[in-house]
Every structure is written in structure tokens, then in C-alpha cells.
Amino acid sequence: MCANKDSHRPGLIISVLRNKCPRCRRGELFTGRNPYDLKRMMKMPEHCSVCGQPFEIEVGFYYGTGFVSYALAVLVSAITFIAWKLTLGMSLQDNRLFWWLGVNAILLLALQPVLMRLSRTIWIYFFVWYDPAWMEGPPGVPERINEDLKNDW
Numbered sequence: 001m002c003a004n005k006d007s008h009r010p011g012l013i014i015s016v017l018r019n020k021c022p023r024c025r026r027g028e029l030f031t032g033r034n035p036y037d038l039k040r041m042m043k044m045p046e047h048c049s050v051c052g053q054p055f056e057i058e059v060g061f062y063y064g065t066g067f068v069s070y071a072l073a074v075l076v077s078a079i080t081f082i083a084w085k086l087t088l089g090m091s092l093q094d095n096r097l098f099w100w101l102g103v104n105a106i107l108l109l110a111l112q113p114v115l116m117r118l119s120r121t122i123w124i125y126f127f128v129w130y131d132p133a134w135m136e137g138p139p140g141v142p143e144r145i146n147e148d149l150k151n152d153w
Contacts, residue, residue, distance in 0.1 A: 024051035068119035
């Protein structure tokens with residue numbers, strides 16, 4: 001027998017890393033695939049193209065992504081620090097600490113578009129969970145959306 005691909009539940013980590021819709025884990029969260037296309041890197045459709053989940057749950061919903069982005073930047077910095085210490089060593093007697101700070105700053109700057117998208121994805125995954133019955137009906141309507149204030153920032 002052949003497995004039905006639509007009944008397959010995509011994995012959480014892969015769905016987050018690929019910026020998929022949290023409700024169905026199949027639709028795209030962002031209109032463009034390239035995070036380095038700086039004009040369109042944060043553009044999101046209003047609804048998921050697969051399940052219809054609204055991505056703007058309330059006005060100012062994505063303001064909380066700053067906390068997630070900060071945590072991701074700290075995580076990247078900790079990983080680079082550990083890798084630097086294990087490979088090159090760390091000492092206050094020479095400039096290796098300052099070299100790590102410079103390399104880490106350049107790496108964080110280069111990864112910023114990816115981290116911004118990932119923080120939005122993680123943030124919406126906190127509030128919208130996977131629905132195994134997403135094919136059976138439309139999602140719930142957001143309670144606190146004000147059409148007059150939408151995109152007024």
C-alpha cells in the first residue's frame with residue numbers, strides 16, 4: 001500500500017527551519033524564498049496558501065520577535081565562542097578574544113536576515129499549533145484584528 005502524503009505530519013524542527021505554516025506545516029510563511037532579497041525578506045502573505053491560517057493574528061503581533069531574535073543571537077555567539085575556544089584557544093594575553101569578537105560580529109551581521117525570519121517563525125509557532133485536522137475546515141478567525149490599523153506602522 002502506498003502512504004498518503006497528505007496525512008503525513010511534517011516534523012516540527014524541519015518545519016520551523018524551512019519557514020512553514022504552523023497549522024499545516026506545508027504552506028510558506030514568507031512570499032520569497034531568499035532571505036537575502038532585502039526588499040522582500042520580511043514580506044508575508046495574509047493567509048497560508050494551503051490551509052488558510054491568518055499570519056497576522058493581531059495588530060503588533062510580531063513585536064515579540066525581538067526577544068526570540070536576541071536569544072538566537074546569544075545562541076549563535078555561544079556556539080561560535082565554544083568553537084573558537086576549542087579550535088584556536090582563548091587567552092587574555094593576546095588578541096584572540098578580540099578576533100573572536102570581530103568574527104562573531106561579522107557572522108551575526110551576515111546571518112541577520114536568516115535570524116529575523118527564523119525568529120518570526122518561532123514566534124508564530126508559540127501561538128499557533130499544528131492541527132492534525134487542518135484539511136477538514138478553515139482556521140478560527142483572529143479575535144483582535146483591526147482592519148483600520150493593519151499595516152499602519
